[in-house]
Amino acid sequence: MFHISCFMFHVSCFTFYVSGWGFTFHASRFMIMVDLMQKIVSLCKRRGFIFPNSEIYGGFGSGYDFGPLGVELKNNIKQAWHSEMLTGKDNMVGLDSAILMSSKVWQASGHLTAGFADELVECKKCHKRFRLDEIVNFKSQVPRMRSRLPVGLHSKQIPNSKFKIQNFKCPDCGGELTKPRKFNLMMKTFVGPVEDEASATYLRAETCQGIYVNFENIINSMRLKLPFGVAQIGKAFRNEITPGNFIYRTREFEQMEMQWFCSPSASRTTLINADSNADKRGWTPDDWFDYWKNKRMDWYLKLGIRKENLRFREVPEKELAHYAKRAVDIEYKFPFGWKEIEGIHNRGDWDLSNHSKYSNQDLKYEGSYPYIIETSGGADRSLLAFLVDAYQEIKGGRTKTTEAKKEVEVLLKLHRKLAPVKVALLPLVKNKPELVKKAKEVYKLLKPHFLTQYDEVDSIGRRYRRMDEVGCPFAITVDFETLKQEDVTLRDRDTMLQKRVKIKDLPKVLEKKLKE
Numbered sequence: 001m002f003h004i005s006c007f008m009f010h011v012s013c014f015t016f017y018v019s020g021w022g023f024t025f026h027a028s029r030f031m032i033m034v035d036l037m038q039k040i041v042s043l044c045k046r047r048g049f050i051f052p053n054s055e056i057y058g059g060f061g062s063g064y065d066f067g068p069l070g071v072e073l074k075n076n077i078k079q080a081w082h083s084e085m086l087t088g089k090d091n092m093v094g095l096d097s098a099i100l101m102s103s104k105v106w107q108a109s110g111h112l113t114a115g116f117a118d119e120l121v122e123c124k125k126c127h128k129r130f131r132l133d134e135i136v137n138f139k140s141q142v143p144r145m146r147s148r149l150p151v152g153l154h155s156k157q158i159p160n161s162k163f164k165i166q167n168f169k170c171p172d173c174g175g176e177l178t179k180p181r182k183f184n185l186m187m188k189t190f191v192g193p194v195e196d197e198a199s200a201t202y203l204r205a206e207t208c209q210g211i212y213v214n215f216e217n218i219i220n221s222m223r224l225k226l227p228f229g230v231a232q233i234g235k236a237f238r239n240e241i242t243p244g245n246f247i248y249r250t251r252e253f254e255q256m257e258m259q260w261f262c263s264p265s266a267s268r269t270t271l272i273n274a275d276s277n278a279d280k281r282g283w284t285p286d287d288w289f290d291y292w293k294n295k296r297m298d299w300y301l302k303l304g305i306r307k308e309n310l311r312f313r314e315v316p317e318k319e320l321a322h323y324a325k326r327a328v329d330i331e332y333k334f335p336f337g338w339k340e341i342e343g344i345h346n347r348g349d350w351d352l353s354n355h356s357k358y359s360n361q362d363l364k365y366e367g368s369y370p371y372i373i374e375t376s377g378g379a380d381r382s383l384l385a386f387l388v389d390a391y392q393e394i395k396g397g398r399t400k401t402t403e404a405k406k407e408v409e410v411l412l413k414l415h416r417k418l419a420p421v422k423v424a425l426l427p428l429v430k431n432k433p434e435l436v437k438k439a440k441e442v443y444k445l446l447k448p449h450f451l452t453q454y455d456e457v458d459s460i461g462r463r464y465r466r467m468d469e470v471g472c473p474f475a476i477t478v479d480f481e482t483l484k485q486e487d488v489t490l491r492d493r494d495t496m497l498q499k500r501v502k503i504k505d506l507p508k509v510l511e512k513k514l515k516e
C-alpha cells in the first residue's frame, strides 16, 4: 500500500495543476499510466516479485527488496546478459570487483567533483528538494506552462540559459524555490573503527571503476591484446534526490556493465565483419560504438521487448557526463514516458589517463591509452521494462467456457528464458489421493531440471490463471487419464493449447521448448 499511496500523491498534485488550467485530457491520460503502474506494483507485491524495503517500519528511502519470484527473474536477466556478453566470446573476460574502494579512485574518476552532481532546488516553504529537470518536466506537461520554456531548451541546460527559476514553483506545495545548487550523489561511509576523513570512502556509484583500476592485472593475467572487453555485474549506489517510479530510480541498484578497450588510432583497413576477430582489429572506437550500440538493442529485442517500445536517443553534447565523448541511450517507453534503460558511452581515454595521473602507474597499453566503449545497463530498470512490456490484461478472460469469462485475466508474457517459474505441476483435483501421489511423482521428476511449482489449491482454471499471472510458460495437469496412460496434459501459456505428453518424455520436451 505504501507505494500505491505514493502514486496517488502524485496524481492528486498533478490533477491540481491540470484542473487549475482546465486540461482534463492530460489528467485522464496520466491517470491511465498511473493505473497501469499501480497494477504492476501491486502484482509484484502480491505474487512475490518485489516488496517495499523495511515495510513494517513504514518503508525506507524508496528502497525495494526482491521476493522469491523477483530473485529468479532478476537472476535470469543477469544470466541472459552474462551469456550474451561473456559465454564463449573471444576477447571478453569477467570481473567481480569490490563495492568499497580507495577514495582516490573517486577523485581520479571525477565523481567527487561537480561531474557527478545533480542540480537541486529547494522549496522555501516545505523544504523538499527537487532536481531541476524535474521541475521543468513537471511544468512542461501542462501546455500553457510549456510555452514559457524557450524553444529547444533541455532541462539540463537551464542553468546556462537566461531562464529564471523564479518562474517555477514547488510541484508539491506551490512554494517559492531557491536557486539551483550542485549536490553530490556519492554515498559516503567510513572504513574501520575511526570515523575521520582518512577513513572515509564511498559506496561505488558505478561498477566500471573496479574494471579500470584492475586494467593492468587483467591484461597481465589473461595476456589480452586490444581490442578486448571486461564485463561485470554488481551493485551501485547513488544518493538520488528523488527516487521514484517504483524500481526505475532507486538509491541502490544493480548494473550490468561492459568496458571495451580499443585502440584510439586504429583505422579501418578491412571490411567490417562482426564475426571475424581478425577484421575487428582495424576498427576505430566509432566503429565499436556503433557495433555495441546495435548489439545491446538486439539483446532487448531478442528477449521479447516490443520494437515499438524501444528507441535510441543520441545524448546532446551539453548533457554528456563528464567522462563521455559521445553517448547514446537505449530508451524504453514506460507508462511514465520514454526513459533510459541503458547507456552506450565513448569514454575516450578519460578513465585510464586519469587513473595513471592519480596513481602514478602508467596504464598505457600498446603505445597509448586505449579508448573505452562502455555499455552500461541497469538490471533493475531492464527488469521493470521486461515486466511492463510483458503485462497484458484480457477483459472477459481468454477462457470463454468457464465461470472466469467475466473477469479480467492478467497474462505476463515474459520470454521463456526470463520467466521465474518454468513449469507448474497441477493435479486435476486435490481430493483424489492417487492423483495427488502421481502429480508429486512428476513434480519430483521435473524439479531438479526446471524451476517447478506444485499447486493443488482452487479449481484448475484458477490455478492456470495464477500461473499466467506470474508468466509461467508451461502448466502440466495430472488427470485420470494419466493413471491409465502415463501421460499428462502440457498447456502452453501463450496459446493455451494443451497436448498430451508421456511422463518419461517430459524433461526432454520441456528442455527443447524452453530453448525455443
Ligand code: ATP
Pocket (backbone or CB within 6 Å): 206, 238, 240, 247, 248, 249, 250, 251, 252, 253, 254, 255, 340, 341, 342, 343, 376, 377, 378, 379, 380, 381, 382
Ligand atoms: P539517469 O539519467 O536516469 O539518472 P544515468 O544516465 O545517470 O541515468 P548511467 O550513469 O548511464 O545512468 O548508468 C547506467 C545505467 O544504470 C542506467 O541506464 C540505468 O539502467 C542504471 N541506473 C543508473 N542510475 C540508476 C538508479 N538510480 N536506479 C536504478 N538504475 C539506475
